[in-house]
Amino acid sequence: MTLPTSTHVDHTGIDRLLAEARAGVRRYTPLEAQAARRGGALLVDTRTETQRAETGELPGALVIDRTVLEWRLDPASDARIPEATGYDVEVIVVCRQGYSSSLAAQSLRRVGLHRATDLAGGVEAWLAAGLPLHRGPADVRR
Numbered sequence: 001m002t003l004p005t006s007t008h009v010d011h012t013g014i015d016r017l018l019a020e021a022r023a024g025v026r027r028y029t030p031l032e033a034q035a036a037r038r039g040g041a042l043l044v045d046t047r048t049e050t051q052r053a054e055t056g057e058l059p060g061a062l063v064i065d066r067t068v069l070e071w072r073l074d075p076a077s078d079a080r081i082p083e084a085t086g087y088d089v090e091v092i093v094v095c096r097q098g099y100s101s102s103l104a105a106q107s108l109r110r111v112g113l114h115r116a117t118d119l120a121g122g123v124e125a126w127l128a129a130g131l132p133l134h135r136g137p138a139d140v141r142r
Contacts, residue, residue, distance in 0.1 A: 025117055026117060029129070036090060041091065042090065045094050045138075046066045046104055047094070057137075058126065059132060061139065065142070070107055091115065093108070094126075097124050105117050
């Protein structure tokens with residue numbers, strides 16, 4: 001048996017993936033995210049429990065582990081949360097620095113949540129803007 005001598009493997013790289021995830025998407029500043037949450041948007045914190053314990057909790061945020069994010073927010077999923085009422089729901093994903101949240105928001109848009117975006121700079125930008133965090137309890141959705 002002879003193995004092929006060349007195969008094409010796409011090595012996209014994370015920088016390209018991030019650029020694709022962010023292309024044409026309006027990412028929110030901390031103040032815009034805070035205002036949108038007050039207006040009914042879902043602010044979704046995907047940071048790890050350790051990161052949240054070190055820094056604090058985002059006021060009004062739902063905490064959803066990145067590993068189940070799409071299932072909890074897809075209105076057609078049997079595992080959805082009550083707030084996942086339709087594909088027009090505005091979702092703002094937050095992580096520590098604003099990288100994994102961009103990829104998560106893109107995944108939510110692929111599910112059909114066309115208004116999904118993220119917080120540019122993540123919780124670090126939130127803190128730099130002087131916005132508050134608290135020590136809990138968090139609204140954790142499993």
